[in-house]
Amino acid sequence: MTGIHQILTLIDEVVWGPFMMLLLIGTGIFLTYRLRGLQVRKLVYTLRLVSEHDGKEEKGDISPFRALMATLSGTIGTGNIAGVATAISMGGPGALFWMWLTAVVGMATKFVECTLALHFRDELPDGTMIGGPFYYLERGLKYRRVGIVLGMSFAVFGIFSSFGIGNMAQANSVSIAMNDTFNVPGMATGLVLALAVGTVIIGGIKRLGFVAGNLVPFMAILYILSALTVLIFNYDKVPAAFLQIIDGAFSGTAAAGGFTGAAVASAMRFGIARGIFSNEAGLGSAPMAHATAKTPNSVRQGLIAMLGPFIDTIVVCTMTGLVIISTGAWETGKTSTSLSIHAFNSQMGYAGDVIITIGMAVFAFTTILTWSFYGKQCLSYFVEKVSDDVRFYKGFLRVYYSVFLVGIMVGAGVVDLPQGVGYLEDIWLFSDITNALMAIPNLIGLLLMHGLVIGLLKEYFGK
Numbered sequence: 001m002t003g004i005h006q007i008l009t010l011i012d013e014v015v016w017g018p019f020m021m022l023l024l025i026g027t028g029i030f031l032t033y034r035l036r037g038l039q040v041r042k043l044v045y046t047l048r049l050v051s052e053h054d055g056k057e058e059k060g061d062i063s064p065f066r067a068l069m070a071t072l073s074g075t076i077g078t079g080n081i082a083g084v085a086t087a088i089s090m091g092g093p094g095a096l097f098w099m100w101l102t103a104v105v106g107m108a109t110k111f112v113e114c115t116l117a118l119h120f121r122d123e124l125p126d127g128t129m130i131g132g133p134f135y136y137l138e139r140g141l142k143y144r145r146v147g148i149v150l151g152m153s154f155a156v157f158g159i160f161s162s163f164g165i166g167n168m169a170q171a172n173s174v175s176i177a178m179n180d181t182f183n184v185p186g187m188a189t190g191l192v193l194a195l196a197v198g199t200v201i202i203g204g205i206k207r208l209g210f211v212a213g214n215l216v217p218f219m220a221i222l223y224i225l226s227a228l229t230v231l232i233f234n235y236d237k238v239p240a241a242f243l244q245i246i247d248g249a250f251s252g253t254a255a256a257g258g259f260t261g262a263a264v265a266s267a268m269r270f271g272i273a274r275g276i277f278s279n280e281a282g283l284g285s286a287p288m289a290h291a292t293a294k295t296p297n298s299v300r301q302g303l304i305a306m307l308g309p310f311i312d313t314i315v316v317c318t319m320t321g322l323v324i325i326s327t328g329a330w331e332t333g334k335t336s337t338s339l340s341i342h343a344f345n346s347q348m349g350y351a352g353d354v355i356i357t358i359g360m361a362v363f364a365f366t367t368i369l370t371w372s373f374y375g376k377q378c379l380s381y382f383v384e385k386v387s388d389d390v391r392f393y394k395g396f397l398r399v400y401y402s403v404f405l406v407g408i409m410v411g412a413g414v415v416d417l418p419q420g421v422g423y424l425e426d427i428w429l430f431s432d433i434t435n436a437l438m439a440i441p442n443l444i445g446l447l448l449m450h451g452l453v454i455g456l457l458k459e460y461f462g463k
């Protein structure tokens with residue numbers, strides 16, 4: 001396993017190097033400029049859209065709100081708890097500022113990719129909708145052959161990612177939390193999780209939308225209220241926490257405890273990396289769920305999709321970050337989930353363990369559900385090119401879902417193995433690599449096709 005780990009580490013350092021950071025953030029900044037700060041100008045208007053139109057009479061599978069909840073169920077997860085803690089422990093409080101930046105510019109990126117997904121969506125043999133980077137790359141680029149290659153590349157890495165970041169990594173995080181807090185064996189957690197996921201995914205996107213539409217808002221609100229409780233206990237330290245975030249973003253921070261220091265470069269690096277991991281803006285995942293929305297206009301759903309990074313990072317990640325900084329937990333030398341648990345425990349006692357554990361379990365569960373759908377859509381892109389027979393199509397899906405559920409048990413069961421920690425690191429490295437390889441063709445497409453979206457945007461507001 002040492003050789004495999006070294007290879008994965010080397011590849012990860014290359015694909016998530018400065019070029020990828022520049023490509024992701026640079027694309028967001030460029031699109032923000034071309035859209036004239038759309039995410040700020042139309043934020044209030046967009047918030048109204050979520051409740052104004054339920055899409056009952058429009059073509060699609062689920063309502064615009066449930067499409068948003070489905071994408072949030074895929075992003076609100078370990079990145080909001082473990083990811084924020086890791087960013088702060090490695091880059092200091094200033095890392096949270098750079099997470100905010102990824103969210104702000106990422107809103108423009110998500111608007112463009114989701115608008116394109118709706119504009120080029122199609123219908124599958126079973127009557128459900130399909131759309132995403134694979135379609136708008138294939139059908140929207142001027143050079144069709146290049147578009148097909150990029151679209152297929154995205155779909156291949158999307159399938160791999162569904163088993164990495166969306167499956168084994170999530171199941172592993174849940175099993176670790178359950179084992180540490182309640183002493184539940186990893187395989188037991190995996191079995192229960194696989195059964196719960198299987199019950200939902202057999203109902204398709206409509207059942208996923210129903211579960212996400214009810215579970216995600218409830219759990220997100222419960223988590224935010226728990227964080228607010230801690231912040232109320234430390235209300236006098238919250239203003240100082242904000243000052244630490246701003247100061248650390250531009251001057252670096254030195255901490256007592258196990259943390260030796262963090263320069264501005266470290267704050268930027270870990271803040272941007274974990275911010276992108278959390279809100280997934282530019283990866284091309286969210287467009288696949290938004291493409292199923294019942295909506296009369298692609299721009300309308302693109303605007304709703306724009307709220308994803310705002311809710312995920314500006315709201316939820318900020319709550320976690322402020323708790324960690326205001327309680328002083330970030331100076332203990334802990335990291336990842338352990339740091340978040342310590343921060344909540346410092347004010348809430350054992351209840352902090354329970355809140356984080358349950359939060360991790362629910363968030364990871366909904367993330368697995370959403371990524372099972374993303375993988376299914378990427379697979380469907382290939383299957384429909386072979387045959388439009390419904391039985392042939394459903395047969396492929398049964399195989400995919402069977403393997404997917406086995407992957408959940410494998411990811412959770414690793415906890416029971418003596419080398420579990422090593423396997424976990426390899427799973428996360430594999431996930432990071434496939435995510436990056438998803439993002440590259442998608443970002444190329446967004447840069448080349450943003451003019452089409454600007455035209456659609458002008459037409460929408462012109463009416």
